[in-house]
Every structure is written in structure tokens, then in C-alpha cells.
Amino acid sequence: MIRVGLTGSIGMGKSTTAEMFREAGVPVLDSDRIVHDLYRGAAVAPIEAAFPGVTVDGAIDRGRLAERVLRDPASLKKLEDIVHPLVWAARDQFLKDEEEKGTRIVVYDVPLLFETGAEKTVDAIVVVSAPEDVQKARVLARPGMTEEKFAAILAKQVPDAEKRARADFVVHTEKGLDAARAEVQAILDALGKRA
Secondary structure, eight states: OOOEEEEEOSSSHHHHHHHHHHTTTTOOOEHHHHHHHHHTTHHHHHHHHTTOEEEEETOHHHHHHHHHTTTOOHHHHHHHHHHHHHHHHHHHHHHHHHHHTSEEEEEEOOOOTTTGGGGGOOEEEEEOOOHHHHHHHHHHHHHHHHHHHHHHHHHTOOOOHHHHHHSSEEGGGGHHHHHHHHHHHHHHHHHHHHO
């Protein structure tokens, strides 16, 4: 089974690209979805213990948590030490399930693939990219996003140029959905030959 790591900086179109892989019949492990579920389940108690006051109605309030960790590397590391092992356990279960089904290609949708060292756990890397001006316009159009928040998020991510340099494949999302979908299909064709 070929494990593909799908990544891209904020605003590059990674979620849309992940959906294109799903539409092509490829199982996609969505690490953001896992974290979202953990923030309503198994991670609530340890995160609340580490960062008192971030829980609202039995779930982690992402906004409150972000205020506590975004500009504090030590706090961010503490959070990652809680969350990452839980995400990896979910990933391992996903892999086991797909292996039992005989799946040939799976995709890990991991925003922080390089930042967490997860690139070592995949066989191929797909980076989703767009020009800087397109990325900025997309991100600043999001509700509640500011230039300051955007800059803080980018500061924590491996730069796009470095991601592209380390990729096996790049999907260029500024060319439109049909062009991106064609690039995804070309990637699957290339990987199918390897499988």
C-alpha cells in the first residue's frame, strides 16, 4: 500500500484537493478532522488540565486554545505532546483498516506534515500550492482572520517554496478546479504504476 502525504500551507487549497482524491476513490485520513473529534473527546481532559479554561460545554474551544498557544512555543509544544500521539494512534487504526480491505493507495491529509516529522511515515509527498497573493487573498477572506493571525500561522509553517522543493508532486490550485483535478489524476496514474 502506498501512503501519500498531502500537505500545503494555509490557504493553498489542500482541503479541496483532499476532496478530489476522495472523489477519485482514494481513502483520505483527515488529521484536522481527527483533531476536531479529539477536541470533543479523548483530548479534552488532558488539554484542559494543561490549559485551564479552554473547555466550553465539554469541548475544547479552539479560539481560546489558540490564544494560549499561538505565540508561545513552549505552550504549543505542550499541546502537540498531548495531541500528536492521539492523532498517530488514529492514523495507525486507519492504516490497519485499509490494509485489511486491500487498498492500494491512501492519502494522509496533514497540514503540518514537515513540521511534525510525519513526512518520514509516507511513501510520496503531494504539496498543494498557489502564488503568495492568491494564498493571502483566500486566507484574509476567512471570517475572523487578520493580517497578524495570518503572519503568526505562516511563521509556524515550513515555507511554501521549501515544501515544493521536498515534494514528489505539486498540485497548483490557482489554475482552477478542473486543472487541479487533472493534476490529482496524473498523480494517481503515476502512483498506480508504482503500486
